[in-house]
Amino acid sequence: MEKSYYNVLETLLLIYATDGGKLKIYLKKKNDEPYKGYWTLPSAPLDTETTLEENAHIIYSGMTGLDETTMFQSKAFSSLDRDPNARIIGISFIAITDKALTDMKQNADDKAWFEVDELPKMGFDHANIIEEVSKDVKKKIVTNYDDMLLAFFPSDFTLPELQSFYENVLGKSIDRRNFHKKFVNQDLVIDTGFKTSRGSGRPGTLYRFNVDKMKGKRI
Structure with missing residues (x-):
């Protein structure tokens, strides 16, 4: 055939x-x-x-x-x-x-x-x-990798929002303090000086990624 x-x-x-x-x-x-x-x-x-x-x-x-x-x-x-x-x-x-x-x-x-x-x-x-x-x-x-995280969060976010996304992607819980240190202590995020009241609980600090530090960075 x-x-x-x-x-x-x-x-x-x-x-x-x-x-x-x-x-x-x-x-x-x-x-x-x-x-x-x-x-x-x-x-x-x-x-x-x-x-x-x-x-x-x-x-x-x-x-x-x-x-x-x-x-x-x-x-x-x-x-x-x-x-x-x-x-x-x-x-x-x-x-x-x-x-x-x-x-x-x-x-x-x-x-x-x-x-x-x-x-x-x-x-x-x-x-x-x-x-x-x-x-x-x-x-x-x-x-x-490929700046994928930057692409999903191009604008302001709270660290709990970022952590929640991470946990859902990984399918497991992450220690809050270690997660925050990972991004804050390495200057991977910048405090915008603003807060948001979206969601329940206290107003959360809004951050955005430090593009100069995050671009091309594997974390």
């Missing part, structure tokens, strides 16, 4: 954000077959006049209504049974966005945020893709 060398390339986009200390991903509900009613990653086939990177940015803008993002190319997925209708090779990209800004721009029933460890009913091989890529994302967050 003669082999077929015809393949379709698609761009898969994993859009991540923080929300209440949780790592979440933005998905869309499929409204046609196959997998009608299932949730999927936003994706698009690659045409002859668009690069993978351009395609990823087009998908991002269409999903979020935003233009600016931090984006990384991730992994390729080429299992023979990825799609029941065609031989499709998927190239995945990671985009990190601001959930609040996205929610202001988008309010559609077929788009929603989910915790990466509590996914809905997923179509195709997208649950496996999210699991595999999210493992890498989590590793990069806790070490700031």
